[in-house]
Amino acid sequence: MSQEIDVSLVHVTKRFGDLTAVDDVSFDIPKGSFFSVLGPSGSGKTTILRMIAGFETPTSGDIYIGGERVNDVPPNKRRCNMVFQRLALFPMMNVLENVTFGLRRRGGMSKAEMEKLAEDALARVGLQGLGKRKINQISGGQQQRVALARSLVLDPTVLLLDEPLGSLDLKLRQAMKLELKHLQARMGTTFVYITHDQTIALAMSDTIAVINKGKIEQIAPPEVLYRRPATHFVASFVGENNKLLAGRVTRQVDDQVCEVDFGGIPMVGRMGDPLKPGDTVDLFIRPEMILLRPGKHQDGILGKITEINFDGSHSLIAVALTESSRPLAINVKLQHTEQAPDVAVGDIVTLSWRWDAANAFHPVDQSHIEKEA
Amino acid sequence: MWKRIKRARGLWLLLIPMLLWIGLLFVLPHVKLFILSFQERRGGAFTLDNYAAFFHKSLYTKVFIRTALFSIFTTLLTLLISFPAAFIITKVLGKKMKALLLLAIVLPYWVSELIQAFTWMVLFRETGVISYVLQYLGITHHNIEFLYHNSTIVVGLVYTSILFMTIPIMNSLDTLDDSLIEASYDLGGDFWSTMREIIIPHAGPGIMVGSIMVFMLNLGNYVTVTLLGGKNSLWFTEAIYNQFIVRFNQNQGSAFGVILLTFSVIFVWIVLKITKQDLTEAM
Amino acid sequence: MKRRTLIVIVLLMALGLFLAACGGGSAPATKEAPAQPTKAPEATKAPEPTKAPEAKEGGVLRMLTWEGYAPEELVKKFSDETGIKVEVSYIGDNNELIAKMAATNGVGFDLVSPTLNYVSNSQQEFGIYQPIDLSKVNKDLFIPAYLDSILKESQFEGKPYALPFVWGTTAMVVNTEKAPDAGVSYLDLCDPKYEGRVSYRAKYDTLYMFAYALGYDPAEAVKDEDEYRKVMNAVLDKLIECKPVVRTYWDSRQQLEELLTKEEVWVASSWDAIAWTLSKDDPKFKYVVPKEGAVGWFDTFAISAGAENVDAAYKWINFVMQPENAAVIINGTGYQTASQGAAEKASPEMAKLVADSLPPEKMATIKWYFPLPDYAVDIQADVEEQLKAAQ
Structure with a gap:
């Protein structure tokens, strides 16, 4: 099915x-769709958003909204609205006046009609009856909703969101995250969401574009992004990972799978980059995808538990690889299910994983990623 | 406990110079002025004649109204000139230009008002710089006198008060988050609606402080008005000066002073009410 | 936050400067022709207590006078010659002089220098002076016409109370290249021929000039309130009628000099000293006394009623009026004195200008400032204000 495109760069x-x-x-x-642009601060994601909104003009290239080239269209003439990082609610107006601001600019409507629309928009974000409040008389979460209502009331083709959840505390952020997703699903408006927080991006998006140093690293649905990162940067930036550095490819199993040697221990992984035997690689292994069995087994890697961090639904277990020629440690996320083994610090365990739980990439200069991530 | 009391007492000591300053130089003279204004010139018995004289002599009411209208007009004009300047300095320019322009606004106030007024005279007089330049450019072929007009008074007053208008407005615009302006545009606002609905309301307190200061300064001006105004320049302050210095009529002069003070207080209060500003907030 | 604080400080500094300027600039310190209003002065404060100075041969002479009237050079010379110690206090205007004298009935001062029009009326009111003993005065030192005139004008109950000292006049200054015919009458200041080229003060001296020019005698009219108001209102009407001719009313010497030298103004009222200074540099400027006569002021010598050293006072008078000594005062102040021959000693060039402008027949027509009752002060101030307010 060929989809209609709302925004195009x-x-x-x-x-x-x-x-x-x-x-x-x-x-x-x-x-x-719910489209996220994910990247560390300074990666250029805000600039992308501001170009779509019209506050910046591209040096080269074109931007289309709803099929129309908008490079030269001023922000107040674009069919897209923005929810600002610091919300930018107008403190000199009350809630209702904030929401009707855009309608008043557009004109062609009676005051009653505008207020009706505004009340509807407020109801949609769960703020019915608060129209007369001053901006400084409502809570941070409520301000968030006013900012949303203020944009949504204009029924924009595209809603741009510049990390608006960043300023909220964790609990409120979780709640708003879900609400935002439901709202988007209900209204069918295209959302473009800018964030450096991968958990938000993964949870809400239909599609995520990961950006680093002004360049797109990968555009994919969250699950693909998570399971099959396209680049070294994406693998290290998205989700938790065991990162084993500077191993050597010993064998290419097929066009997807390879075997890698780390300190004399053979491991298996997906080839993120095209690799050939003898290449140096970094290997990223998802901690929750590792099978941990007590005792020694032939079909796995032997290790010794050095630390157990209990975290409610799961524990994070640090395992030192005993047979390795250089010190290597792997963290395992153990879900507390009925089948979960009982382990203690000092136990000998065997670790194993399916080939697609690990991703192998050519090493890159690490310094900037570590700093930014 | 003791420490706290001691600390509190120390703080009070710090206030003493200011209290003395206000008490001795502001409150006391004004109380004296107020009492004098209700006394007869000879004998000092209670009387309302000094106030009656103001309302009966059309000269004084005329001069007073003229002074008040001029002050209001120049205040508005100063606002009209200062606001865009303040906006451009705070919101449009880069750091370097900002500092330069700020300096350009402050610099003229390093010389006294008297010297400023003399400078204006050098510029504006018939044989002055502007007249010369106009002739040099061929725009006119004879000398033109720019001094001694009402408009010269206005120009002079505006000039002497620009700083006192610009700085408070800059101060309040400084606290305006740029994203508010962007948000307005984003929601379909244009330049004028953003000005009207976002920027001016936000700068309201600064505009108020500036306007009050400039209005008071204009109302009480003496030097600029007399030097630039020439033969038609009678200002209410000069009438007060005449009462004290020429006529030796302290009581009449005091009554005029009280009238001027009362008017400015009431006027400022009304303006605050109309614009729904709060003085404490504005200051 | 830091930036805000800085801005506030800058603002306050500027405001401070501004107010300081307002305060400082309001009263230019020029010695005006001292026809200040006579008003019952309140006894402000007693003069400084007189310390009993060690009376050497001549004792001490205590003077109350104007800046420049007892220059240090002369004081030293006088002390050296006579052994009399001199203590000088200065006054800013005649009312201050009268107030100080009245506070102690003249005790504390021996010799004072009131302006002529303040002598007889303050003597009448307060009795602060004693009659002049002409036998102690070297009359040959004085220009006879002045001596006679002042002795006569300062009389109270038949006795003279003042001797002539320093004088000045107000008449017209004319740029003879631009307005060769001007200066016949004060009404030339109202001639449409000179529209925009005329300046004078919106002050009492102008009122007197126009009063005389319109045929009134303000010195006589001032004795009756209604009469004086009538005269002054007639003057006001004339001045308002003349307003289109005036470029601006001048306030300070510097302002008048600029208007004249830049030729923005051709005909103006002027103090003699201003005009003479201008003529010295450029002869096209001329001090002209029109047919109505110059308006003049005369500062005098008067002996305090409470004088403790009357002899020293007369010795000082006879000393200062010697031409070479009076010349020092002329050079210092720019005013003329009643000393015979002093002008020539001071500056022959200036003496010629004075003689040209004020030959004996013109001297005779000088209209001296007259004493002002309270109501006259108010009437004049009313006229001045209405003149400036008239559009």
């Missing part, structure tokens, strides 16, 4: 002086 580049903030970025956002 075609080879967009943005430079500020010597700095290239956005470097030849292209993507399409299908109508009605």
